[in-house]
Amino acid sequence: MNLQVNFVLPHWVYWLVLLALPLIVMWLVDRSFRRGGTVSGNTTAEVPAGEEEGVYRPPGNALTRIIDKISGFTGRYVAYWSLIAPLVYCYEVFVRYALNSPTNWAHESMFLMFGMQYLLAGAFALREGGHVRVDILYTRAAPLTKAALDLMTSVFFFIFVLALVSTGWNFFAQSVSQDFLFFGQGYANETSFTEWAVQYYPVKFTLALGGLLLLLQGISQFIKDVQAFRHARQHGQGSHVFAWLVLLLGMFLAAYAIHEVVNVAVNEYEAFPLSVENSLYQVDIGTLTALMFGTLMLVLMAGLPLAFVTGGLGVVFLYLVGDQFMLNLIPSRIFPMMTNYQLSAIPLFIFMAAVLEKAGLIEELFDTVYKWMGGLKAGLAIATIVASTLLAAMVGVIGAAVVTMGLIALPAMLKRKYDPEIALGSIMAGGTLGILIPPSILAIIYGVVAQQSVGELYLGSLIPGLLLAGMYGFYCWLRGTLNPKAAPPLPVEDRVSTAEKLRLLRKMLAPIVLVIVVLGVIFTGLATPVEAAGIGTLGAMVVAAMHGRLTWPNLHAACMTTLVATAMVMWIIFGATIFVGFYILQGGQDFVQELISGAGLGPYGVLFVMMILLIALGMFLDWVGILLLAVPIFVPLIQPLAFDGLFGLPGVDASDVSLWFGVIYLVNMQMSFLSPPFGYALFYIKGVCPPHITMAQIFRSSLPFLALQALGLLLVILFPALITYLPNLVYG
Numbered sequence: 001m002n003l004q005v006n007f008v009l010p011h012w013v014y015w016l017v018l019l020a021l022p023l024i025v026m027w028l029v030d031r032s033f034r035r036g037g038t039v040s041g042n043t044t045a046e047v048p049a050g051e052e053e054g055v056y057r058p059p060g061n062a063l064t065r066i067i068d069k070i071s072g073f074t075g076r077y078v079a080y081w082s083l084i085a086p087l088v089y090c091y092e093v094f095v096r097y098a099l100n101s102p103t104n105w106a107h108e109s110m111f112l113m114f115g116m117q118y119l120l121a122g123a124f125a126l127r128e129g130g131h132v133r134v135d136i137l138y139t140r141a142a143p144l145t146k147a148a149l150d151l152m153t154s155v156f157f158f159i160f161v162l163a164l165v166s167t168g169w170n171f172f173a174q175s176v177s178q179d180f181l182f183f184g185q186g187y188a189n190e191t192s193f194t195e196w197a198v199q200y201y202p203v204k205f206t207l208a209l210g211g212l213l214l215l216l217q218g219i220s221q222f223i224k225d226v227q228a229f230r231h232a233r234q235h236g237q238g239s240h241v242f243a244w245l246v247l248l249l250g251m252f253l254a255a256y257a258i259h260e261v262v263n264v265a266v267n268e269y270e271a272f273p274l275s276v277e278n279s280l281y282q283v284d285i286g287t288l289t290a291l292m293f294g295t296l297m298l299v300l301m302a303g304l305p306l307a308f309v310t311g312g313l314g315v316v317f318l319y320l321v322g323d324q325f326m327l328n329l330i331p332s333r334i335f336p337m338m339t340n341y342q343l344s345a346i347p348l349f350i351f352m353a354a355v356l357e358k359a360g361l362i363e364e365l366f367d368t369v370y371k372w373m374g375g376l377k378a379g380l381a382i383a384t385i386v387a388s389t390l391l392a393a394m395v396g397v398i399g400a401a402v403v404t405m406g407l408i409a410l411p412a413m414l415k416r417k418y419d420p421e422i423a424l425g426s427i428m429a430g431g432t433l434g435i436l437i438p439p440s441i442l443a444i445i446y447g448v449v450a451q452q453s454v455g456e457l458y459l460g461s462l463i464p465g466l467l468l469a470g471m472y473g474f475y476c477w478l479r480g481t482l483n484p485k486a487a488p489p490l491p492v493e494d495r496v497s498t499a500e501k502l503r504l505l506r507k508m509l510a511p512i513v514l515v516i517v518v519l520g521v522i523f524t525g526l527a528t529p530v531e532a533a534g535i536g537t538l539g540a541m542v543v544a545a546m547h548g549r550l551t552w553p554n555l556h557a558a559c560m561t562t563l564v565a566t567a568m569v570m571w572i573i574f575g576a577t578i579f580v581g582f583y584i585l586q587g588g589q590d591f592v593q594e595l596i597s598g599a600g601l602g603p604y605g606v607l608f609v610m611m612i613l614l615i616a617l618g619m620f621l622d623w624v625g626i627l628l629l630a631v632p633i634f635v636p637l638i639q640p641l642a643f644d645g646l647f648g649l650p651g652v653d654a655s656d657v658s659l660w661f662g663v664i665y666l667v668n669m670q671m672s673f674l675s676p677p678f679g680y681a682l683f684y685i686k687g688v689c690p691p692h693i694t695m696a697q698i699f700r701s702s703l704p705f706l707a708l709q710a711l712g713l714l715l716v717i718l719f720p721a722l723i724t725y726l727p728n729l730v731y732g
Helices: 011-034 062-097 104-127 143-173 201-234 240-266 285-301 306-321 324-338 342-358 361-373 379-395 400-415 420-435 441-450 454-482 498-507 509-523 529-546 552-585 588-597 603-618 623-638 654-674 680-686 695-718 721-731
Strands: none
Touching: 011 062, 011 104, 011 552, 062 104, 062 201, 062 342, 062 529, 062 552, 104 201, 104 324, 104 342, 104 529, 104 552, 143 201, 143 240, 143 306, 143 324, 201 240, 201 324, 240 324, 285 306, 285 552, 285 588, 306 324, 306 552, 306 623, 324 552, 342 361, 342 379, 342 441, 342 529, 342 552, 361 379, 361 400, 361 498, 379 400, 379 420, 379 454, 379 509, 400 420, 400 680, 420 454, 420 654, 420 680, 420 695, 441 454, 441 552, 441 623, 441 654, 454 509, 454 529, 454 654, 454 695, 454 721, 498 509, 509 529, 552 588, 552 623, 588 623, 603 623, 603 654, 603 695, 623 654, 654 680, 654 695, 654 721, 680 695, 695 721
C-alpha cells in the first residue's frame, strides 16, 4: 500500500499563516494576562542584564514612545512565528520517514520565515538592550563620558543602517518584475529553485523594512542619549572637557557622513570635492589591515554594540576602498546568512531552552542532582557541574548555565559554608560547557562558516566535553577531600533516602529522554540538527504541558526571550560578514597566510599562535564576533598543514584536520570565557553574586579551572583521537 503524501503548501496559505497567526496568539496571550495569568521562572537564555539600580533612565518624549511601541509590536508579532517551526519540522520528519514523502517546502518555508524574523527583530532587540557591546571599559566610564560615547558612536550605527535601507531596497526592487510593481527593477518575479518556487521579493523586502525599523529605533535611542548627556552635564557626572571633545569628534564624523550621503544621492561617477569615496583605493593590504582592525578595536572599546561596529566599519571601508556601488555588497552578504538552513537551529534551540526553564526543569534538575550527590565531599559543587553538563546537553545556549546556576546553586553552597572560590569556579566552569557539549549553538555557526558537518562537530566535541566535565568534578572532589571545610558534604540530616532519590529521578525521566532523542536523531543521521531542534522544541513543550506550565504567558515569555537572544546572534553575524567578507575580498586571507608562513613556524607553531590569538580576542569580543572574525581566516590556513603528531604520538589525518581544529576552537572558547580580566563568564557571575563577593575573588576562582581547560586543550591537541574517534566510527 502506497501512503506517499504529495502535499505542497500553497503560497497563499503560508503568507496567511505568517500574517494572521501572531494576531490570534496576541489575543490569546492578552486574554490570559487579563485573567490573572503569570510568567513562571526566570530568563535562562543569553539576554543581557538590565540596567543597574539607581542609574538615570532618560524619559524620552512622544516620538520615542511611538517608535518604542512600533518596535514592541513588530517584535512581538514576529516572535510568535517561532511557535510554527516545531510543528512543521515534526511533520516533515514524519512524512519523510513514515510515508517516504520528501517535503522540501517545509525546510524552505521555515528558513525563509526565520530569515525574515532575524531582520525584523533587530529594532526590538535594540529597544530591549539585547545587542551585545564590548562594555568592559564603557561601563566603567562616568555617566557624562558614557553618554558622549553613545552619541559619538551612533554615527557608525546610522551609517550602517542607512546603507542597509538603501541597498536593501534596491536588492528588493531587483527581484520584482517591472510589469508587476511600478518600482520593480527586475525582468521577472524572482522565485526559489525548489519545486515550491515561492516568490522571494517579500523576503527580500524585510532587508529594507528591518533596516527602516532599526533606523527608527536608533532615532529613539539617539534622543534618549541626548537626554542622558544633558542630565549628566547638569549634575556634573564626569569630565566636561573630555566629554565635549568626544562629542565634537562625533559632530565632525556626523557632518562628514552627511556630506557623503548627499554625495551618494546626487553623484554617481563624479564625487564632491573633499569626498572620501575611493580614497583608499591604492592602499596596500598591510596598511588596510592595520586601519581596519585598529579602528575596530577603538570603536569596540567605545561601547557600540558589536553588530553595528563591524557593520558600520564594513560600510565605511567598502566606501573608502571602493565606491558607492560596492555598497551593494551589503545585502548580497546578508541574504545568504538570513536564509541559511543550518542557522535555523539557533532560534529553535534557544526556544527549547526558554520553554524548559518556564517548565521549572532547571530548578528540578539541580534539586535532583544535588540530593543524589550532596553526600559526597564537595557534593554541591560536583552536582553543579553535573547539572550544568545536563543543561548544556538540553539547550546549547551559551551563558545560560552560568546565570541560572549562579541564581540556584550559589546561594545553596554559600549557605553551607563553601569556599566562595570553589562555589564560583564550579558554576563558571560548568556553565562554559554549553559551548562544547552538543547541541552547542557555537558549533552550528562554526559549521556554517567553516563548511564543516555540524553532526561531525557534535560527535567530535562529545568526548572532550565530558572529559572536561569530569576534570572539573574531580578537582572539586579533591579540594573537598584535602580540605573538608572548604567544600563540606551535606549534613546527614539533610540527606535523602535511596527511595526518595529514585522518586526524584522519575521527575527527570522526561528531560533525559528529550536529550537522548535530540542527540540520538542527530548522531544516527535520522534528522539534521535543525530538524532535531524542531523535534526537541516540540518535546520541550510536551514536557512543559506535563508539568502544567504550558500556558500562554509562559509561551509568550519564551518567544520574546528567543527573539532577543536570536536577534543578538544573527545581527552580529550580519555585521561581521560584511566586515570580514570585504577584508577577505581585498586579499586579507592571503596576507595573513603569508605573514604566518613567513614567520617560519611549523604546523603546531601556527596552531599555537592561533590559540593565543583566540584567547586574547576572547577577553574583549563576544563569542559570535570572534568566530566571524577569526574562523574565515584561520580555517583555510590550517587545512593544508600536516599535523604528524608531537612527541611520537599519533597525528591527524588530513581529512580530519578541519574537524579537529573546529573542536579545538570550541575548547579554546571555554578558556576565553574564563580568562581574567575580561572573560564574559566572570561578569555573568558577578551580576548574580551577593555584594560581598569581589571581582578579585571571582578572578581567583577562575584560575584553577582555567588551568584545567588549558590541560584539556593540550590533551585534545596531543591525542586527536579524543575528537576524531566518534565521528570516524559513526560516519566512517
